Amino acid sequence: MTSVIGAGAFGTALAISLGRAGTVTLWARDADQVAAMVQARENAARLPGIAFPDALALSDDATALPEGPVLLAVPMQKLRDALRDLPDFGTRPLVACCKGIELTTGQSPTQVIAEMRPDAPAAILTGPSFAQDIARGLPTALTLACADETTGKALQQSLTTPNIRVYRTTDVPGAEIGGAVKNVMAIACGAAIGAGLGDSARAALMTRGYAEMQRMALALGAQADTLAGLSGFGDLALTCTSDLSRNFRFGLSIGRGEAFDPSVTVEGAATARALQARARKMQIDMPITDAVVGLIDGNLDVGRAMALLLSRPLKEE
Numbered sequence: 184m185t186s187v188i189g190a191g192a193f194g195t196a197l198a199i200s201l202g203r204a205g206t207v208t209l210w211a212r213d214a215d216q217v218a219a220m221v222q223a224r225e226n227a228a229r230l231p232g233i234a235f236p237d238a239l240a241l242s243d244d245a246t247a248l249p250e251g252p253v254l255l256a257v258p259m260q261k262l263r264d265a266l267r268d269l270p271d272f273g274t275r276p277l278v279a280c281c282k283g284i285e286l287t288t289g290q291s292p293t294q295v296i297a298e299m300r301p302d303a304p305a306a307i308l309t310g311p312s313f314a315q316d317i318a319r320g321l322p323t324a325l326t327l328a329c330a331d332e333t334t335g336k337a338l339q340q341s342l343t344t345p346n347i348r349v350y351r352t353t354d355v356p357g358a359e360i361g362g363a364v365k366n367v368m369a370i371a372c373g374a375a376i377g378a379g380l381g382d383s384a385r386a387a388l389m390t391r392g393y394a395e396m397q398r399m400a401l402a403l404g405a406q407a408d409t410l411a412g413l414s415g416f417g418d419l420a421l422t423c424t425s426d427l428s429r430n431f432r433f434g435l436s437i438g439r440g441e442a443f444d445p446s447v448t449v450e451g452a453a454t455a456r457a458l459q460a461r462a463r464k465m466q467i468d469m470p471i472t473d474a475v476v477g478l479i480d481g482n483l484d485v486g487r488a489m490a491l492l493l494s495r496p497l498k499e500e
């Protein structure tokens with residue numbers, strides 16, 4: 184039986200979808216939140232109005248989760264803390280359900296898992312999907328990346344539901360870099376739209392952002408096909424074009440000069456910094472990522488960032 188750690192938007196949505204297909208346990212660290220969800224049979228904070236299926240069990244006791252894979256649906260920058268606090272799940276597969284790069288170490292989700300739980304097979308579930316869409320039963324397609332093919336195949340089976348079609352790859356770096364970089368590009372696109380620079384500018388940022396994603400991923404040994412798939416191009420397309428994306432909305436607020444609620448999970452903010460540091464170390468050119476860091480730090484405004492990007496030396500595409 185699958186367990187989901189973290190009753191935020193994504194963890195709850197996955198548990199709802201899995202619970203419509205079979206049994207699942209959703210764990211949250213906050214006993215009061217669990218009690219409220221047991222009572223209401225919904226996650227009123229994150230997905231109000233979407234009823235839990237009967238086969239979704241709730242728990243605040245991570246030592247009592249049933250056998251089976253464990254999905255880790257906590258933000259990237261909290262993954263290490265969560266694993267530090269959680270019990271040892273032995274050799275059960277641990278599936279990261281977060282997107283980004285750890286700021287303090289430059290590590291990807293599965294690298295953090297491998298360091299914290301060396302005995303557990305590590306995988307990542309990523310790709311274009313809004314929690315609201317998954318929870319409402321709308322069709323979605325995701326990528327499950329696992330270096331071990333046998334484990335990956337078993338996870339692909341157990342994570343497929345009536346509305347989630349799971350594709351599989353062994354190209355873990357490709358899937359992870361796609362999911363990390365697309366959030367940074369969504370901030371850039373949001374900032375451009377927020378500042379009134381138009382859809383043509385957005386298309387340019389998406390395309391050149393894809394080039395940055397490719398440069399970093401290929402340098403890490405990823406396959407180009409992975410980046411053209413759901414976890415790369417697919418998620419870039421979704422996140423850079425939808426107001427449902429928190430990264431895009433964060434960018435919008437920068438472009439409009441408005442405040443943004445700091446409690447909202449915006450993975451691209453810390454990840455932009457982490458990617459910039461890694462790119463510099465690897466001598467990879469990532470000018471849009473640099474611009475996003477400048478925007479977040481307040482060292483650049485959107486007009487100046489765009490002017491810098493447009494005045495770079497002319498080159499072949």
Ligand SMILES: NC(=O)C1=CN([C@@H]2O[C@H](COP(=O)(O)OP(=O)(O)OC[C@H]3O[C@@H](n4cnc5c(N)ncnc54)[C@H](O)[C@@H]3O)[C@@H](O)[C@H]2O)C=CC1
Pocket residue numbers: 188189190191192193194212229256257258259261264265268280281282283312313314315447448450
């Ligand atoms: N919301 C969405 O539509 C999607 C989110 N994701 C990814 O899922 C990940 C999580 O995002 P959301 O669920 O949307 O965020 P969220 O902000 O809704 O929820 C995060 C949850 O993690 C829990 N948490 C934080 N630190 C923890 C710790 N140390 N131990 C245990 N639990 C902890 C929080 O209590 C909260 O319930 C992100 O990496 C995001 O990119 C992926 C696809 C879709």
Ligand SMILES: O=C(CO)COP(=O)(O)O
Pocket residue numbers: 282310311312313366369418421422427428429430431448449450
């Ligand atoms: O990852 C997502 C869609 O695939 C969710 O995007 P946001 O984190 O920007 O809301």
